[in-house]
Amino acid sequence: RETFDRVWRWASSHLGRQGRDRASLWAWHWQDGGVSDWNVATDADTDAALALIIAGGRWKDAPTGLPAYHDAARAMLADLRTLVARDADGTNLMLPGAWADQRSDARGLVLNPSYLAPGAYRVFAAFTGSEEWTALADDSYVVLSAVCAGTPPRSVPDWIRWETRAAWAPEGNSARSSWDAIRVPWRVATDLMWFASPPARAWLSTCAEPFVERARNGAPLPVEHELDGRAVGTDDHPLAHAMFAFAASRASDRRLLLDRSCLPRDVLGPR
DSSP: OHHHHHHHHHHHHHHBOTTSSSTTSBOSEEETTEEEEOOOOHHHHHHHHHHHHHHHHHOOSOOTTSOOHHHHHHHHHHHHHTTEEEOTTOOEEEOSSGGGBOGGGTOOEEEOGGGOOHHHHHHHHHHHOOHHHHHHHHHHHHHHHHHHOSSSOOOOOSOEEEEETTEEEEOSTTOOBOTTGGGHHHHHHHHHHHHOOHHHHHHIIIIIHHHHHHHHTTOOOOSOBOTTSOBSSSOOOHHHHHHHHHHOSSHHHHHHHHHTSSSOGGGSOOO
């Protein structure tokens, strides 16, 4: 608990956005001793709110000088909810920040698929009693399924520009699946492990299992891939093995990937 409170106190005092819009969320970028960009990044705030909910379930009393864990979580969730957009099909989408809604310029929405955290959203639904979070969790799979659809499955892009599931494109001239998108198997597997979510199981089987199979067959598993699934470079990376270990349906594959990763074998329970 002491370590958690130290991190929370530092983030609150150094990244806090008091006096700005959505004041309970945190500035996303700290560099050279100060905030270099006051915009928010909703992946970090989602993870922070989830951590505060878990902390409040373990420790009831508030740390000195800080709000109660659950009170802080509720404030963050209220501000996060204002960054959920709805596309023309009615799909609920978590924006990476307010800047990402560019529909007024007829440029659609900018999304980062790795920011989508359906397992966390289901925790938020239980915590707040709001089914809006459940809808966001379910609708996250509209994006995640669209971006990997293909035969063989495409790699998930780091960034996309989105109108609807039938109208989206990778964002950027050098669009790849790399250091952002590598988090997607872990985010989806959390939804499966915590909630036995059918769409999570289906997504992992269709979109992640082919990469697990490559590792099983001895192929290198780097972090970066072209969007057609081809590996960039030939070097294995422990982070890629760790993230895809969460996706593996076979216990033997999970052990193989964890042995090549930076994580201990016991980090994953039974599926």
